[in-house]
Amino acid sequence: MLGFQDPVADAISLLRPRTVIGPSLKAAGKWALNFDPFLHVRIGGLVRGTCWLIVEGQEPVRLHEGDTFMLGNPPPYVLASTLDASPRPAAPVLAGAEDGYVRIGPESEENLYLCVGHITFDDRNAALLTDLLPPLVIVRLDDAHGGRLAQLIDLLASEVGVTAAGGPLVQNHLAQILLVHMLRAHAAQTDRPTGWLGALNEDGIGAALRAVHADVAHSWSLKELAEISNMSRSAFAHAFKRHVGVPPLEYLIQWRMSLARDALARDTQSLSELARATGYMSESAFSTAFRRVVGSSPAQFRNHVKKPAHSGAQET
Incomplete structure:
Protein backbone atom coordinates (compact mmCIF):
# COMPACT_ATOMS: atom_id res chain seq x y z
CA MET A 1 0.00 0.00 0.00
CA THR A 190 0.78 32.98 4.80
CA ASP A 191 -2.58 33.61 3.15
CA ARG A 192 -1.51 31.98 -0.13
CA PRO A 193 -2.43 28.35 -1.00
CA THR A 194 -0.10 25.97 0.82
CA GLY A 195 -0.76 22.59 -0.84
CA TRP A 196 -0.19 19.68 1.52
CA LEU A 197 1.12 22.17 4.08
CA GLY A 198 -2.56 22.88 4.72
CA ALA A 199 -2.61 19.63 6.68
CA LEU A 200 -0.41 21.31 9.25
CA ASN A 201 -3.49 23.20 10.39
CA GLU A 202 -5.91 21.02 12.35
CA ASP A 203 -9.09 21.82 10.44
CA GLY A 204 -11.58 20.17 8.12
CA ILE A 205 -9.29 20.47 5.12
CA GLY A 206 -6.55 18.74 7.08
CA ALA A 207 -8.92 15.89 7.96
CA ALA A 208 -9.69 15.33 4.27
CA LEU A 209 -6.01 15.42 3.34
CA ARG A 210 -5.18 12.89 6.05
CA ALA A 211 -7.96 10.59 4.82
CA VAL A 212 -6.66 10.72 1.24
CA HIS A 213 -3.12 9.95 2.36
CA ALA A 214 -4.26 7.12 4.63
CA ASP A 215 -5.93 5.30 1.72
CA VAL A 216 -4.74 6.65 -1.61
CA ALA A 217 -6.17 3.61 -3.47
CA HIS A 218 -9.73 4.37 -2.35
CA SER A 219 -12.09 5.74 -5.01
CA TRP A 220 -12.67 9.04 -3.23
CA SER A 221 -15.63 11.21 -4.12
CA LEU A 222 -16.14 14.89 -3.40
CA LYS A 223 -19.12 13.92 -1.23
CA GLU A 224 -17.05 11.58 0.97
CA LEU A 225 -14.28 14.11 1.50
CA ALA A 226 -16.78 16.88 2.28
CA GLU A 227 -18.42 14.65 4.91
CA ILE A 228 -15.05 13.96 6.53
CA SER A 229 -14.50 17.71 6.71
CA ASN A 230 -18.01 18.31 8.10
CA MET A 231 -18.83 20.67 5.24
CA SER A 232 -21.22 20.80 2.34
CA ARG A 233 -19.73 19.77 -0.99
CA SER A 234 -19.68 23.30 -2.36
CA ALA A 235 -18.20 24.82 0.81
CA PHE A 236 -15.58 22.07 1.00
CA ALA A 237 -14.59 22.38 -2.66
CA HIS A 238 -14.21 26.17 -2.32
CA ALA A 239 -12.26 25.98 0.96
CA PHE A 240 -10.00 23.18 -0.29
CA LYS A 241 -9.00 25.05 -3.44
CA ARG A 242 -8.45 28.28 -1.50
CA HIS A 243 -6.16 26.59 1.05
CA VAL A 244 -4.46 23.94 -1.07
CA GLY A 245 -4.45 25.61 -4.49
CA VAL A 246 -6.16 22.90 -6.57
CA PRO A 247 -9.58 21.15 -6.43
CA PRO A 248 -9.79 18.11 -4.10
CA LEU A 249 -9.89 15.41 -6.77
CA GLU A 250 -7.09 17.08 -8.74
CA TYR A 251 -4.98 17.03 -5.58
CA LEU A 252 -5.73 13.31 -5.25
CA ILE A 253 -4.52 12.67 -8.81
CA GLN A 254 -1.37 14.74 -8.32
CA TRP A 255 -0.53 12.96 -5.09
CA ARG A 256 -1.09 9.55 -6.68
CA MET A 257 1.29 10.49 -9.48
CA SER A 258 3.92 11.70 -7.01
CA LEU A 259 3.77 8.31 -5.34
CA ALA A 260 3.90 6.63 -8.74
CA ARG A 261 7.00 8.58 -9.82
CA ASP A 262 8.79 7.50 -6.67
CA ALA A 263 7.75 3.85 -7.05
CA LEU A 264 8.76 3.79 -10.71
CA ALA A 265 12.13 5.34 -9.91
CA ARG A 266 12.77 2.61 -7.33
CA ASP A 267 11.27 -0.06 -9.64
CA THR A 268 9.60 -1.89 -6.76
CA GLN A 269 6.26 -2.77 -8.41
CA SER A 270 4.91 -3.88 -11.76
CA LEU A 271 2.71 -1.40 -13.61
CA SER A 272 -0.42 -3.43 -12.83
CA GLU A 273 0.46 -3.51 -9.11
CA LEU A 274 1.20 0.20 -9.13
CA ALA A 275 -2.10 0.93 -10.89
CA ARG A 276 -4.05 -0.88 -8.17
CA ALA A 277 -2.01 0.72 -5.39
CA THR A 278 -2.84 4.20 -6.70
CA GLY A 279 -6.56 3.59 -7.13
CA TYR A 280 -6.90 2.67 -10.81
CA MET A 281 -8.92 -0.29 -12.03
CA SER A 282 -6.62 -0.97 -14.96
CA GLU A 283 -3.09 -0.37 -16.12
CA SER A 284 -4.50 1.57 -19.07
CA ALA A 285 -6.41 4.01 -16.83
CA PHE A 286 -3.32 4.50 -14.69
CA SER A 287 -1.12 5.11 -17.73
CA THR A 288 -3.54 7.71 -19.11
CA ALA A 289 -3.58 9.62 -15.82
CA PHE A 290 0.21 9.37 -15.46
CA ARG A 291 0.80 10.70 -18.97
CA ARG A 292 -1.55 13.63 -18.36
CA VAL A 293 0.25 14.71 -15.18
CA VAL A 294 3.86 13.74 -15.89
CA GLY A 295 3.99 14.07 -19.67
CA SER A 296 5.27 10.57 -20.46
CA SER A 297 4.05 7.01 -20.08
CA PRO A 298 4.96 5.10 -16.88
CA ALA A 299 7.21 2.78 -18.90
CA GLN A 300 9.02 5.69 -20.55
CA PHE A 301 9.48 7.39 -17.18
CA ARG A 302 10.89 4.24 -15.56
CA ASN A 303 13.28 3.64 -18.45
CA HIS A 304 14.45 7.25 -18.33
CA VAL A 305 15.28 7.22 -14.61
CA LYS A 306 17.12 3.92 -15.01
CA LYS A 307 19.54 5.34 -17.60
CA PRO A 308 21.99 7.03 -15.16
CA ALA A 309 22.50 3.69 -13.41
CA HIS A 310 23.89 2.25 -16.67
CA SER A 311 25.88 5.26 -17.76
CA GLY A 312 29.06 4.13 -16.01
CA ALA A 313 29.15 7.23 -13.80
CA GLN A 314 30.34 6.55 -10.28
CA GLU A 315 28.48 7.77 -7.23
CA THR A 316 30.34 9.75 -4.67
Missing part, protein backbone atom coordinates in the same frame (compact mmCIF):
# COMPACT_ATOMS: atom_id res chain seq x y z
CA LEU A 2 1.36 3.39 -0.94
CA GLY A 3 0.97 6.35 1.38
CA PHE A 4 0.53 6.36 5.14
CA GLN A 5 -1.64 8.59 7.33
CA ASP A 6 0.00 11.98 7.51
CA PRO A 7 0.37 14.22 4.45
CA VAL A 8 3.42 16.00 5.87
CA ALA A 9 5.27 12.78 6.74
CA ASP A 10 4.30 11.28 3.37
CA ALA A 11 5.49 14.30 1.41
CA ILE A 12 8.79 14.64 3.26
CA SER A 13 9.38 10.90 2.83
CA LEU A 14 8.90 11.28 -0.94
CA LEU A 15 11.24 14.27 -0.95
CA ARG A 16 14.00 12.02 0.43
CA PRO A 17 15.78 14.92 2.16
CA ARG A 18 19.55 15.01 2.32
CA THR A 19 20.98 17.36 4.91
CA VAL A 20 24.29 19.19 5.12
CA ILE A 21 24.82 21.15 8.32
CA GLY A 22 27.06 24.20 8.23
CA PRO A 23 29.56 25.44 8.05
CA SER A 24 28.34 27.79 10.73
CA LEU A 25 29.58 31.37 10.79
CA LYS A 26 31.24 33.19 13.66
CA ALA A 27 32.16 36.77 12.86
CA ALA A 28 33.42 40.07 14.19
CA GLY A 29 33.85 43.50 12.66
CA LYS A 30 32.60 44.55 9.24
CA TRP A 31 31.91 41.77 6.74
CA ALA A 32 29.60 40.64 3.94
CA LEU A 33 29.31 37.35 2.04
CA ASN A 34 27.64 36.89 -1.35
CA PHE A 35 25.97 33.47 -1.88
CA ASP A 36 25.12 32.01 -5.28
CA PRO A 37 21.70 30.47 -6.06
CA PHE A 38 21.27 26.89 -4.87
CA LEU A 39 18.79 24.04 -4.56
CA HIS A 40 16.53 23.46 -2.63
CA VAL A 41 16.13 24.79 0.94
CA ARG A 42 18.46 26.49 3.38
CA ILE A 43 17.47 27.02 7.00
CA GLY A 44 19.41 29.14 9.44
CA GLY A 45 19.13 30.96 12.70
CA LEU A 46 21.04 33.47 14.78
CA VAL A 47 22.38 31.94 17.97
CA ARG A 48 24.06 35.22 18.86
CA GLY A 49 24.26 38.73 17.45
CA THR A 50 22.57 40.49 14.53
CA CYS A 51 23.14 40.69 10.77
CA TRP A 52 21.47 41.64 7.50
CA LEU A 53 19.96 39.15 5.06
CA ILE A 54 19.61 40.61 1.56
CA VAL A 55 17.80 38.40 -0.97
CA GLU A 56 17.89 39.62 -4.58
CA GLY A 57 14.60 41.29 -5.48
CA GLN A 58 13.52 41.83 -1.86
CA GLU A 59 14.00 44.44 0.83
CA PRO A 60 16.94 43.79 3.21
CA VAL A 61 15.92 42.10 6.45
CA ARG A 62 17.59 42.67 9.80
CA LEU A 63 17.99 39.42 11.73
CA HIS A 64 18.28 39.38 15.51
CA GLU A 65 19.35 36.77 18.03
CA GLY A 66 16.78 33.96 18.09
CA ASP A 67 15.35 34.72 14.64
CA THR A 68 15.12 31.88 12.11
CA PHE A 69 14.97 32.02 8.31
CA MET A 70 14.25 29.63 5.44
CA LEU A 71 15.29 30.18 1.82
CA GLY A 72 13.43 28.25 -0.87
CA ASN A 73 15.26 27.91 -4.21
CA PRO A 74 16.50 31.45 -3.64
CA PRO A 75 18.23 33.77 -6.06
CA PRO A 76 21.61 35.19 -5.00
CA TYR A 77 21.65 36.60 -1.50
CA VAL A 78 24.00 38.37 0.89
CA LEU A 79 24.63 38.03 4.61
CA ALA A 80 26.30 41.14 6.05
CA SER A 81 27.15 42.92 9.26
CA THR A 82 26.10 46.26 7.75
CA LEU A 83 24.36 47.35 4.58
CA ASP A 84 27.40 49.30 3.40
CA ALA A 85 29.85 46.38 3.67
CA SER A 86 31.29 45.22 0.34
CA PRO A 87 30.33 41.56 -0.28
CA ARG A 88 32.93 38.97 -1.20
CA PRO A 89 32.13 35.53 -2.64
CA ALA A 90 31.04 33.14 0.07
CA ALA A 91 32.32 29.91 -1.52
CA PRO A 92 36.08 30.48 -0.90
CA VAL A 93 35.36 31.58 2.66
CA LEU A 94 33.21 28.51 3.38
CA ALA A 95 35.89 26.27 1.86
CA GLY A 96 38.20 27.35 4.68
CA ALA A 97 35.92 26.00 7.40
CA GLU A 98 37.52 24.15 10.32
CA ASP A 99 35.62 21.91 12.76
CA GLY A 100 32.32 23.02 11.26
CA TYR A 101 32.95 26.77 11.59
CA VAL A 102 34.00 29.68 9.40
CA ARG A 103 35.49 32.61 11.29
CA ILE A 104 35.69 36.22 10.11
CA GLY A 105 37.66 38.70 12.19
CA PRO A 106 39.42 38.14 15.53
CA GLU A 107 38.06 35.20 17.52
CA SER A 108 38.28 37.21 20.74
CA GLU A 109 35.87 39.82 19.32
CA GLU A 110 33.25 37.53 17.77
CA ASN A 111 29.77 38.94 18.29
CA LEU A 112 27.83 36.84 15.74
CA TYR A 113 27.09 33.13 15.59
CA LEU A 114 24.95 31.96 12.68
CA CYS A 115 24.00 28.28 12.38
CA VAL A 116 22.79 27.03 8.97
CA GLY A 117 21.74 23.83 7.26
CA HIS A 118 21.19 23.03 3.60
CA ILE A 119 18.51 20.46 2.70
CA THR A 120 18.25 19.01 -0.79
CA PHE A 121 15.55 16.73 -2.16
CA ASP A 122 15.02 14.08 -4.79
CA ASP A 123 14.67 16.09 -8.02
CA ARG A 124 11.74 13.99 -9.25
CA ASN A 125 9.50 15.24 -6.43
CA ALA A 126 11.30 18.35 -5.14
CA ALA A 127 8.55 20.56 -6.59
CA LEU A 128 6.18 19.08 -3.98
CA LEU A 129 7.77 21.53 -1.58
CA THR A 130 9.72 24.10 -3.55
CA ASP A 131 6.65 25.14 -5.57
CA LEU A 132 4.91 26.00 -2.29
CA LEU A 133 7.64 28.16 -0.80
CA PRO A 134 8.47 31.83 -1.29
CA PRO A 135 12.17 32.70 -1.62
CA LEU A 136 12.30 33.83 2.02
CA VAL A 137 10.46 32.99 5.24
CA ILE A 138 11.39 34.80 8.46
CA VAL A 139 10.22 33.69 11.90
CA ARG A 140 10.99 36.15 14.66
CA LEU A 141 11.83 35.00 18.16
CA ASP A 142 8.63 36.54 19.52
CA ASP A 143 6.39 34.89 16.87
CA ALA A 144 4.11 32.03 17.90
CA HIS A 145 6.59 29.43 16.59
CA GLY A 146 9.71 31.49 17.22
CA GLY A 147 10.70 30.20 20.64
CA ARG A 148 10.55 26.55 19.59
CA LEU A 149 12.57 27.25 16.44
CA ALA A 150 15.20 29.15 18.42
CA GLN A 151 15.54 26.16 20.77
CA LEU A 152 16.04 23.83 17.80
CA ILE A 153 18.69 26.15 16.33
CA ASP A 154 20.47 26.16 19.71
CA LEU A 155 20.39 22.35 19.80
CA LEU A 156 21.69 22.15 16.24
CA ALA A 157 24.43 24.67 17.01
CA SER A 158 25.53 22.62 20.02
CA GLU A 159 26.13 19.64 17.71
CA VAL A 160 28.36 21.53 15.26
CA GLY A 161 31.97 20.50 15.64
CA VAL A 162 31.11 17.76 18.14
CA THR A 163 32.89 14.49 17.45
CA ALA A 164 30.68 12.34 19.71
CA ALA A 165 29.26 9.13 18.30
CA GLY A 166 26.08 9.64 16.29
CA GLY A 167 26.73 13.34 15.72
CA PRO A 168 25.81 13.39 12.00
CA LEU A 169 22.64 11.39 12.73
CA VAL A 170 21.60 13.86 15.44
CA GLN A 171 22.30 16.79 13.14
CA ASN A 172 20.30 15.26 10.30
CA HIS A 173 17.26 14.57 12.49
CA LEU A 174 17.40 18.00 14.11
CA ALA A 175 17.54 19.66 10.69
CA GLN A 176 14.48 17.73 9.50
CA ILE A 177 12.56 18.56 12.70
CA LEU A 178 13.56 22.17 12.17
CA LEU A 179 12.24 21.98 8.60
CA VAL A 180 8.84 20.70 9.76
CA HIS A 181 8.51 23.41 12.42
CA MET A 182 9.58 26.04 9.89
CA LEU A 183 6.91 24.80 7.48
CA ARG A 184 4.32 25.00 10.26
CA ALA A 185 5.33 28.58 10.93
CA HIS A 186 5.12 29.43 7.23
CA ALA A 187 1.69 27.80 6.88
CA ALA A 188 0.44 29.86 9.81
CA GLN A 189 1.88 33.10 8.42
Whole structure:
Protein backbone atom coordinates (compact mmCIF):
# COMPACT_ATOMS: atom_id res chain seq x y z
CA MET A 1 0.00 0.00 0.00
CA LEU A 2 1.36 3.39 -0.94
CA GLY A 3 0.97 6.35 1.38
CA PHE A 4 0.53 6.36 5.14
CA GLN A 5 -1.64 8.59 7.33
CA ASP A 6 0.00 11.98 7.51
CA PRO A 7 0.37 14.22 4.45
CA VAL A 8 3.42 16.00 5.87
CA ALA A 9 5.27 12.78 6.74
CA ASP A 10 4.30 11.28 3.37
CA ALA A 11 5.49 14.30 1.41
CA ILE A 12 8.79 14.64 3.26
CA SER A 13 9.38 10.90 2.83
CA LEU A 14 8.90 11.28 -0.94
CA LEU A 15 11.24 14.27 -0.95
CA ARG A 16 14.00 12.02 0.43
CA PRO A 17 15.78 14.92 2.16
CA ARG A 18 19.55 15.01 2.32
CA THR A 19 20.98 17.36 4.91
CA VAL A 20 24.29 19.19 5.12
CA ILE A 21 24.82 21.15 8.32
CA GLY A 22 27.06 24.20 8.23
CA PRO A 23 29.56 25.44 8.05
CA SER A 24 28.34 27.79 10.73
CA LEU A 25 29.58 31.37 10.79
CA LYS A 26 31.24 33.19 13.66
CA ALA A 27 32.16 36.77 12.86
CA ALA A 28 33.42 40.07 14.19
CA GLY A 29 33.85 43.50 12.66
CA LYS A 30 32.60 44.55 9.24
CA TRP A 31 31.91 41.77 6.74
CA ALA A 32 29.60 40.64 3.94
CA LEU A 33 29.31 37.35 2.04
CA ASN A 34 27.64 36.89 -1.35
CA PHE A 35 25.97 33.47 -1.88
CA ASP A 36 25.12 32.01 -5.28
CA PRO A 37 21.70 30.47 -6.06
CA PHE A 38 21.27 26.89 -4.87
CA LEU A 39 18.79 24.04 -4.56
CA HIS A 40 16.53 23.46 -2.63
CA VAL A 41 16.13 24.79 0.94
CA ARG A 42 18.46 26.49 3.38
CA ILE A 43 17.47 27.02 7.00
CA GLY A 44 19.41 29.14 9.44
CA GLY A 45 19.13 30.96 12.70
CA LEU A 46 21.04 33.47 14.78
CA VAL A 47 22.38 31.94 17.97
CA ARG A 48 24.06 35.22 18.86
CA GLY A 49 24.26 38.73 17.45
CA THR A 50 22.57 40.49 14.53
CA CYS A 51 23.14 40.69 10.77
CA TRP A 52 21.47 41.64 7.50
CA LEU A 53 19.96 39.15 5.06
CA ILE A 54 19.61 40.61 1.56
CA VAL A 55 17.80 38.40 -0.97
CA GLU A 56 17.89 39.62 -4.58
CA GLY A 57 14.60 41.29 -5.48
CA GLN A 58 13.52 41.83 -1.86
CA GLU A 59 14.00 44.44 0.83
CA PRO A 60 16.94 43.79 3.21
CA VAL A 61 15.92 42.10 6.45
CA ARG A 62 17.59 42.67 9.80
CA LEU A 63 17.99 39.42 11.73
CA HIS A 64 18.28 39.38 15.51
CA GLU A 65 19.35 36.77 18.03
CA GLY A 66 16.78 33.96 18.09
CA ASP A 67 15.35 34.72 14.64
CA THR A 68 15.12 31.88 12.11
CA PHE A 69 14.97 32.02 8.31
CA MET A 70 14.25 29.63 5.44
CA LEU A 71 15.29 30.18 1.82
CA GLY A 72 13.43 28.25 -0.87
CA ASN A 73 15.26 27.91 -4.21
CA PRO A 74 16.50 31.45 -3.64
CA PRO A 75 18.23 33.77 -6.06
CA PRO A 76 21.61 35.19 -5.00
CA TYR A 77 21.65 36.60 -1.50
CA VAL A 78 24.00 38.37 0.89
CA LEU A 79 24.63 38.03 4.61
CA ALA A 80 26.30 41.14 6.05
CA SER A 81 27.15 42.92 9.26
CA THR A 82 26.10 46.26 7.75
CA LEU A 83 24.36 47.35 4.58
CA ASP A 84 27.40 49.30 3.40
CA ALA A 85 29.85 46.38 3.67
CA SER A 86 31.29 45.22 0.34
CA PRO A 87 30.33 41.56 -0.28
CA ARG A 88 32.93 38.97 -1.20
CA PRO A 89 32.13 35.53 -2.64
CA ALA A 90 31.04 33.14 0.07
CA ALA A 91 32.32 29.91 -1.52
CA PRO A 92 36.08 30.48 -0.90
CA VAL A 93 35.36 31.58 2.66
CA LEU A 94 33.21 28.51 3.38
CA ALA A 95 35.89 26.27 1.86
CA GLY A 96 38.20 27.35 4.68
CA ALA A 97 35.92 26.00 7.40
CA GLU A 98 37.52 24.15 10.32
CA ASP A 99 35.62 21.91 12.76
CA GLY A 100 32.32 23.02 11.26
CA TYR A 101 32.95 26.77 11.59
CA VAL A 102 34.00 29.68 9.40
CA ARG A 103 35.49 32.61 11.29
CA ILE A 104 35.69 36.22 10.11
CA GLY A 105 37.66 38.70 12.19
CA PRO A 106 39.42 38.14 15.53
CA GLU A 107 38.06 35.20 17.52
CA SER A 108 38.28 37.21 20.74
CA GLU A 109 35.87 39.82 19.32
CA GLU A 110 33.25 37.53 17.77
CA ASN A 111 29.77 38.94 18.29
CA LEU A 112 27.83 36.84 15.74
CA TYR A 113 27.09 33.13 15.59
CA LEU A 114 24.95 31.96 12.68
CA CYS A 115 24.00 28.28 12.38
CA VAL A 116 22.79 27.03 8.97
CA GLY A 117 21.74 23.83 7.26
CA HIS A 118 21.19 23.03 3.60
CA ILE A 119 18.51 20.46 2.70
CA THR A 120 18.25 19.01 -0.79
CA PHE A 121 15.55 16.73 -2.16
CA ASP A 122 15.02 14.08 -4.79
CA ASP A 123 14.67 16.09 -8.02
CA ARG A 124 11.74 13.99 -9.25
CA ASN A 125 9.50 15.24 -6.43
CA ALA A 126 11.30 18.35 -5.14
CA ALA A 127 8.55 20.56 -6.59
CA LEU A 128 6.18 19.08 -3.98
CA LEU A 129 7.77 21.53 -1.58
CA THR A 130 9.72 24.10 -3.55
CA ASP A 131 6.65 25.14 -5.57
CA LEU A 132 4.91 26.00 -2.29
CA LEU A 133 7.64 28.16 -0.80
CA PRO A 134 8.47 31.83 -1.29
CA PRO A 135 12.17 32.70 -1.62
CA LEU A 136 12.30 33.83 2.02
CA VAL A 137 10.46 32.99 5.24
CA ILE A 138 11.39 34.80 8.46
CA VAL A 139 10.22 33.69 11.90
CA ARG A 140 10.99 36.15 14.66
CA LEU A 141 11.83 35.00 18.16
CA ASP A 142 8.63 36.54 19.52
CA ASP A 143 6.39 34.89 16.87
CA ALA A 144 4.11 32.03 17.90
CA HIS A 145 6.59 29.43 16.59
CA GLY A 146 9.71 31.49 17.22
CA GLY A 147 10.70 30.20 20.64
CA ARG A 148 10.55 26.55 19.59
CA LEU A 149 12.57 27.25 16.44
CA ALA A 150 15.20 29.15 18.42
CA GLN A 151 15.54 26.16 20.77
CA LEU A 152 16.04 23.83 17.80
CA ILE A 153 18.69 26.15 16.33
CA ASP A 154 20.47 26.16 19.71
CA LEU A 155 20.39 22.35 19.80
CA LEU A 156 21.69 22.15 16.24
CA ALA A 157 24.43 24.67 17.01
CA SER A 158 25.53 22.62 20.02
CA GLU A 159 26.13 19.64 17.71
CA VAL A 160 28.36 21.53 15.26
CA GLY A 161 31.97 20.50 15.64
CA VAL A 162 31.11 17.76 18.14
CA THR A 163 32.89 14.49 17.45
CA ALA A 164 30.68 12.34 19.71
CA ALA A 165 29.26 9.13 18.30
CA GLY A 166 26.08 9.64 16.29
CA GLY A 167 26.73 13.34 15.72
CA PRO A 168 25.81 13.39 12.00
CA LEU A 169 22.64 11.39 12.73
CA VAL A 170 21.60 13.86 15.44
CA GLN A 171 22.30 16.79 13.14
CA ASN A 172 20.30 15.26 10.30
CA HIS A 173 17.26 14.57 12.49
CA LEU A 174 17.40 18.00 14.11
CA ALA A 175 17.54 19.66 10.69
CA GLN A 176 14.48 17.73 9.50
CA ILE A 177 12.56 18.56 12.70
CA LEU A 178 13.56 22.17 12.17
CA LEU A 179 12.24 21.98 8.60
CA VAL A 180 8.84 20.70 9.76
CA HIS A 181 8.51 23.41 12.42
CA MET A 182 9.58 26.04 9.89
CA LEU A 183 6.91 24.80 7.48
CA ARG A 184 4.32 25.00 10.26
CA ALA A 185 5.33 28.58 10.93
CA HIS A 186 5.12 29.43 7.23
CA ALA A 187 1.69 27.80 6.88
CA ALA A 188 0.44 29.86 9.81
CA GLN A 189 1.88 33.10 8.42
CA THR A 190 0.78 32.98 4.80
CA ASP A 191 -2.58 33.61 3.15
CA ARG A 192 -1.51 31.98 -0.13
CA PRO A 193 -2.43 28.35 -1.00
CA THR A 194 -0.10 25.97 0.82
CA GLY A 195 -0.76 22.59 -0.84
CA TRP A 196 -0.19 19.68 1.52
CA LEU A 197 1.12 22.17 4.08
CA GLY A 198 -2.56 22.88 4.72
CA ALA A 199 -2.61 19.63 6.68
CA LEU A 200 -0.41 21.31 9.25
CA ASN A 201 -3.49 23.20 10.39
CA GLU A 202 -5.91 21.02 12.35
CA ASP A 203 -9.09 21.82 10.44
CA GLY A 204 -11.58 20.17 8.12
CA ILE A 205 -9.29 20.47 5.12
CA GLY A 206 -6.55 18.74 7.08
CA ALA A 207 -8.92 15.89 7.96
CA ALA A 208 -9.69 15.33 4.27
CA LEU A 209 -6.01 15.42 3.34
CA ARG A 210 -5.18 12.89 6.05
CA ALA A 211 -7.96 10.59 4.82
CA VAL A 212 -6.66 10.72 1.24
CA HIS A 213 -3.12 9.95 2.36
CA ALA A 214 -4.26 7.12 4.63
CA ASP A 215 -5.93 5.30 1.72
CA VAL A 216 -4.74 6.65 -1.61
CA ALA A 217 -6.17 3.61 -3.47
CA HIS A 218 -9.73 4.37 -2.35
CA SER A 219 -12.09 5.74 -5.01
CA TRP A 220 -12.67 9.04 -3.23
CA SER A 221 -15.63 11.21 -4.12
CA LEU A 222 -16.14 14.89 -3.40
CA LYS A 223 -19.12 13.92 -1.23
CA GLU A 224 -17.05 11.58 0.97
CA LEU A 225 -14.28 14.11 1.50
CA ALA A 226 -16.78 16.88 2.28
CA GLU A 227 -18.42 14.65 4.91
CA ILE A 228 -15.05 13.96 6.53
CA SER A 229 -14.50 17.71 6.71
CA ASN A 230 -18.01 18.31 8.10
CA MET A 231 -18.83 20.67 5.24
CA SER A 232 -21.22 20.80 2.34
CA ARG A 233 -19.73 19.77 -0.99
CA SER A 234 -19.68 23.30 -2.36
CA ALA A 235 -18.20 24.82 0.81
CA PHE A 236 -15.58 22.07 1.00
CA ALA A 237 -14.59 22.38 -2.66
CA HIS A 238 -14.21 26.17 -2.32
CA ALA A 239 -12.26 25.98 0.96
CA PHE A 240 -10.00 23.18 -0.29
CA LYS A 241 -9.00 25.05 -3.44
CA ARG A 242 -8.45 28.28 -1.50
CA HIS A 243 -6.16 26.59 1.05
CA VAL A 244 -4.46 23.94 -1.07
CA GLY A 245 -4.45 25.61 -4.49
CA VAL A 246 -6.16 22.90 -6.57
CA PRO A 247 -9.58 21.15 -6.43
CA PRO A 248 -9.79 18.11 -4.10
CA LEU A 249 -9.89 15.41 -6.77
CA GLU A 250 -7.09 17.08 -8.74
CA TYR A 251 -4.98 17.03 -5.58
CA LEU A 252 -5.73 13.31 -5.25
CA ILE A 253 -4.52 12.67 -8.81
CA GLN A 254 -1.37 14.74 -8.32
CA TRP A 255 -0.53 12.96 -5.09
CA ARG A 256 -1.09 9.55 -6.68
CA MET A 257 1.29 10.49 -9.48
CA SER A 258 3.92 11.70 -7.01
CA LEU A 259 3.77 8.31 -5.34
CA ALA A 260 3.90 6.63 -8.74
CA ARG A 261 7.00 8.58 -9.82
CA ASP A 262 8.79 7.50 -6.67
CA ALA A 263 7.75 3.85 -7.05
CA LEU A 264 8.76 3.79 -10.71
CA ALA A 265 12.13 5.34 -9.91
CA ARG A 266 12.77 2.61 -7.33
CA ASP A 267 11.27 -0.06 -9.64
CA THR A 268 9.60 -1.89 -6.76
CA GLN A 269 6.26 -2.77 -8.41
CA SER A 270 4.91 -3.88 -11.76
CA LEU A 271 2.71 -1.40 -13.61
CA SER A 272 -0.42 -3.43 -12.83
CA GLU A 273 0.46 -3.51 -9.11
CA LEU A 274 1.20 0.20 -9.13
CA ALA A 275 -2.10 0.93 -10.89
CA ARG A 276 -4.05 -0.88 -8.17
CA ALA A 277 -2.01 0.72 -5.39
CA THR A 278 -2.84 4.20 -6.70
CA GLY A 279 -6.56 3.59 -7.13
CA TYR A 280 -6.90 2.67 -10.81
CA MET A 281 -8.92 -0.29 -12.03
CA SER A 282 -6.62 -0.97 -14.96
CA GLU A 283 -3.09 -0.37 -16.12
CA SER A 284 -4.50 1.57 -19.07
CA ALA A 285 -6.41 4.01 -16.83
CA PHE A 286 -3.32 4.50 -14.69
CA SER A 287 -1.12 5.11 -17.73
CA THR A 288 -3.54 7.71 -19.11
CA ALA A 289 -3.58 9.62 -15.82
CA PHE A 290 0.21 9.37 -15.46
CA ARG A 291 0.80 10.70 -18.97
CA ARG A 292 -1.55 13.63 -18.36
CA VAL A 293 0.25 14.71 -15.18
CA VAL A 294 3.86 13.74 -15.89
CA GLY A 295 3.99 14.07 -19.67
CA SER A 296 5.27 10.57 -20.46
CA SER A 297 4.05 7.01 -20.08
CA PRO A 298 4.96 5.10 -16.88
CA ALA A 299 7.21 2.78 -18.90
CA GLN A 300 9.02 5.69 -20.55
CA PHE A 301 9.48 7.39 -17.18
CA ARG A 302 10.89 4.24 -15.56
CA ASN A 303 13.28 3.64 -18.45
CA HIS A 304 14.45 7.25 -18.33
CA VAL A 305 15.28 7.22 -14.61
CA LYS A 306 17.12 3.92 -15.01
CA LYS A 307 19.54 5.34 -17.60
CA PRO A 308 21.99 7.03 -15.16
CA ALA A 309 22.50 3.69 -13.41
CA HIS A 310 23.89 2.25 -16.67
CA SER A 311 25.88 5.26 -17.76
CA GLY A 312 29.06 4.13 -16.01
CA ALA A 313 29.15 7.23 -13.80
CA GLN A 314 30.34 6.55 -10.28
CA GLU A 315 28.48 7.77 -7.23
CA THR A 316 30.34 9.75 -4.67
